[in-house]
Amino acid sequence: MNPVIAIHGGAGTITRKSLDAEQERAYRAALDHALRGGQRILEQGGGALDAVTEAVFRLEECPLFNAGKGAVFTHAGTHELDAAIMDGRTLAAGAVACVKSLRNPILAARRVMEDGRHVLLAGEGAEAFARDAGLETVPPDYFFTEARHAQWRRALAEGRSDLLDHDAQALAAQMETSAETSIGGSTGMGKVGTVGAVALDARGDLAAATSTGGVTDKRAGRVGDSPLIGAGCYANNRTVAVSCTGTGEHFIRLLAAYDVSALMEYRGLPLAEACAAVVLRKLPAIGGLGGLIAVDSQGEVCLPFNSEGMYRGEARAGGARSTAIYRDDHD
Amino acid sequence: MNPVIAIHGGAGTITRKSLDAEQERAYRAALDHALRGGQRILEQGGGALDAVTEAVFRLEECPLFNAGKGAVFTHAGTHELDAAIMDGRTLAAGAVACVKSLRNPILAARRVMEDGRHVLLAGEGAEAFARDAGLETVPPDYFFTEARHAQWRRALAEGRSDLLDHDAQALAAQMETSAETSIGGSTGMGKVGTVGAVALDARGDLAAATSTGGVTDKRAGRVGDSPLIGAGCYANNRTVAVSCTGTGEHFIRLLAAYDVSALMEYRGLPLAEACAAVVLRKLPAIGGLGGLIAVDSQGEVCLPFNSEGMYRGEARAGGARSTAIYRDDHD
Numbered sequence: 001m002n003p004v005i006a007i008h009g010g011a012g013t014i015t016r017k018s019l020d021a022e023q024e025r026a027y028r029a030a031l032d033h034a035l036r037g038g039q040r041i042l043e044q045g046g047g048a049l050d051a052v053t054e055a056v057f058r059l060e061e062c063p064l065f066n067a068g069k070g071a072v073f074t075h076a077g078t079h080e081l082d083a084a085i086m087d088g089r090t091l092a093a094g095a096v097a098c099v100k101s102l103r104n105p106i107l108a109a110r111r112v113m114e115d116g117r118h119v120l121l122a123g124e125g126a127e128a129f130a131r132d133a134g135l136e137t138v139p140p141d142y143f144f145t146e147a148r149h150a151q152w153r154r155a156l157a158e159g160r161s162d163l164l165d166h167d168a169q170a171l172a173a174q175m176e177t178s179a180e181t182s183i184g185g186s187t188g189m190g191k192v193g194t195v196g197a198v199a200l201d202a203r204g205d206l207a208a209a210t211s212t213g214g215v216t217d218k219r220a221g222r223v224g225d226s227p228l229i230g231a232g233c234y235a236n237n238r239t240v241a242v243s244c245t246g247t248g249e250h251f252i253r254l255l256a257a258y259d260v261s262a263l264m265e266y267r268g269l270p271l272a273e274a275c276a277a278v279v280l281r282k283l284p285a286i287g288g289l290g291g292l293i294a295v296d297s298q299g300e301v302c303l304p305f306n307s308e309g310m311y312r313g314e315a316r317a318g319g320a321r322s323t324a325i326y327r328d329d330h331d
Numbered sequence: 332m333n334p335v336i337a338i339h340g341g342a343g344t345i346t347r348k349s350l351d352a353e354q355e356r357a358y359r360a361a362l363d364h365a366l367r368g369g370q371r372i373l374e375q376g377g378g379a380l381d382a383v384t385e386a387v388f389r390l391e392e393c394p395l396f397n398a399g400k401g402a403v404f405t406h407a408g409t410h411e412l413d414a415a416i417m418d419g420r421t422l423a424a425g426a427v428a429c430v431k432s433l434r435n436p437i438l439a440a441r442r443v444m445e446d447g448r449h450v451l452l453a454g455e456g457a458e459a460f461a462r463d464a465g466l467e468t469v470p471p472d473y474f475f476t477e478a479r480h481a482q483w484r485r486a487l488a489e490g491r492s493d494l495l496d497h498d499a500q501a502l503a504a505q506m507e508t509s510a511e512t513s514i515g516g517s518t519g520m521g522k523v524g525t526v527g528a529v530a531l532d533a534r535g536d537l538a539a540a541t542s543t544g545g546v547t548d549k550r551a552g553r554v555g556d557s558p559l560i561g562a563g564c565y566a567n568n569r570t571v572a573v574s575c576t577g578t579g580e581h582f583i584r585l586l587a588a589y590d591v592s593a594l595m596e597y598r599g600l601p602l603a604e605a606c607a608a609v610v611l612r613k614l615p616a617i618g619g620l621g622g623l624i625a626v627d628s629q630g631e632v633c634l635p636f637n638s639e640g641m642y643r644g645e646a647r648a649g650g651a652r653s654t655a656i657y658r659d660d661h662d
Contacts, residue, residue, distance in 0.1 A: 091584045091585070091617060092584070093583065093584055097453060097554070098453050098454060098456075117550075117580075118550065118553050118580060119554075119579075119580045119583045119584065120553070120554040120555075120559075120583065121550065121552045121553055121554070122428060122429050122453045122454060122552045122553075122554050123429060123453060123454045123552050124551065124552060125429075125550055125551035125552015125553065126552050128551070128552075129550065129552070219448075219449065219452070219456055219460065220455065220456035220459070221452045221453045221454050221455060221456015221457050221459070221460070222449050222451070222452055222456065223428070223450075223451040223452070223453050224451075228451075228559060228560075229559075229562070229583050229584060229586070230561050230562070230583075230586040230589065231560070231561070248450075249448075249449060249450045252424065252450045252451065252560050252561075253422045253423070253424050253450065253560060254422070255560070255561040255586060255589045258561065258586045258589065258593075259593070262589075262590070262593035262597055263597060266593055266594060266597035266598040267597040267598070286422060
């Protein structure tokens with residue numbers, strides 16, 4: 001197997017108009033840095049699980065993306081983070097939801113998986129578990145960034161609170177708002193956004209990881225697709241590893257990540273056709289916007305989205321790293 | 332369409348030895364009462380969603396089952412309830428997780444679905460949403476039952492806290508403990524248990540609903556399969572409505588409820604074969620114990636389980652209601 005990793009940093013209304021040259025460079029550099037972390041692990045013979053953990057950890061540490069440090073504000077002015085990870089070899093999985101004090105939710109998800117007793121821990125119970133495991137906690141102001149704060153205040157002022165619904169028109173408006181709120185060089189993509197990584201290692205093992213701050217101005221307690229196995233994150237050595245980003249509720253209702261796997265395993269579709277069925281047909285049919293990244297058991301990569309853009313990248317062991325943002329961006 | 336409803340009240344090591352005649356009568360009467368509620372709605376031309384809501388509501392109100400009133404204790408001595416509901420016509424879904432103060436979590440899940448902005452709300456955010464929607468809240472002692480309390484104290488004393496894992500041996504021991512703790516006529520099935528309903532109405536619409544108190548002595552914040560769409564609850568008019576019960580983590584990792592649907596839609600399996608693949612092959616392969624109830628778009632019913640028993644029942648509009656508990660129980 002030739003190891004490969006792919007990552008995303010969120011999908012949405014990301015147009016060339018919405019990012020200036022400096023912003024674009026910053027995003028590409030951050031994507032490259034995350035890719036490099038995972039790629040190096042794969043080049044050194046490391047496992048897919050470690051590669052996706054490292055890549056998502058780096059994206060969580062970067063304030064540009066809506067996960068970890070750059071998490072958006074809830075309606076209550078707090079931050080609630082979600083993450084999930086899955087091991088395609090064993091179908092072991094771990095996830096945390098609605099955590100407020102953990103610097104790196106993806107590391108907590110990994111510990112939940114390794115512990116093995118549970119798959120999903122939420123809220124204070126998840127935080128207590130992570131603290132017991134020795135993971136780093138941070139005070140609430142760790143997640144304060146000027147750009148996210150301005151985004152939140154704007155959402156509040158517009159009375160667009162709690163905005164994530166099944167109505168295509170509202171979603172379109174929401175996506176527009178996201179594009180408009182390119183403040184301080186750190187948004188360009190606002191209300192929907194998530195980070196994720198998928199990888200295949202030299203042993204043929206697949207893994208997937210996803211992490212998010214959710215949607216700006218969300219109701220406290222709202223859980224999107226990111227920490228839900230089969231919705232925003234899935235890996236199975238027989239088929240594919242998938243990480244999703246977009247209007248989470250639609251991904252939940254379709255089991256978007258697992259559906260790619262099921263279409264491959266049960267209907268025999270090749271990766272690209274399975275991804276197209278989910279992202280370009282089934283999601284739009286119920287008003288869902290966003291995309292996903294996928295790498296299959298043969299090392300094929302597919303990065304489809306139905307939105308204007310998706311922060312994304314891919315790299316093979318020993319190969320060049322490529323990053324892309326816009327729809328017509330084939331770098 | 333000839334409307335039909337099926338229900339479950341949990342699966343586990345339920346043997347004839349574990350229930351005396353009086354206990355068995357009490358369980359059968361409670362199952363019949365829940366079935367009757369759903370059946371009457373279907374007979375009056377009501378929808379599948381209303382039928383499954385009513386049946387699960389009745390099971391939540393009954394102290395015999397691990398949901399609502401009869402919810403088990405967490406390790407912390409509290410109660411955390413989960414529920415989900417899905418509309419097969421629209422793929423709309425709603426769920427709540429880790430709620431402590433809501434008398435009927437299934438009604439909260441229904442409101443989340445009808446509200447449409449979210450699919451899953453957890454913890455205090457879910458409770459605030461339900462309170463705003465006018466749903467009934469109860470003090471913590473509402474959920475106190477002697478039998479569940481004794482079960483919890485026994486789990487604590489045995490140091491078997493937080494017991495739900497991927498290890499078959501531990502699971503077997505856990506199931507045994509469940510069978511042993513038939514205290515006060517209100518267990519007979521202990522650490523794993525959940526209630527659910529699936530229905531097909533006269534218009535051909537399918538719906539599924541699931542509600543649980545989780546596992547006895549669980550870690551606070553643990554979320555099982557019940558409130559997770561595609562894991563413990565799924566409905567799709569093209570295929571099937573499914574509600575699961577068992578060792579939740581295994582159902583999450585397999586997307587058990589959605590997998591039945593995917594095997595039917597993508598591989599063309601009939602209902603019984605799809606159910607057998609998931610419950611009798613895929614779940615045991617990863618150490619999963621439990622069962623599910625399913626009704627497909629043609630009104631076929633399947634109630635498979637790989638444990639010793641499952642509290643279950645089914646009824647067609649205008650037909651007799653049948654309930655069953657044990658493996659060799661064909662009533």
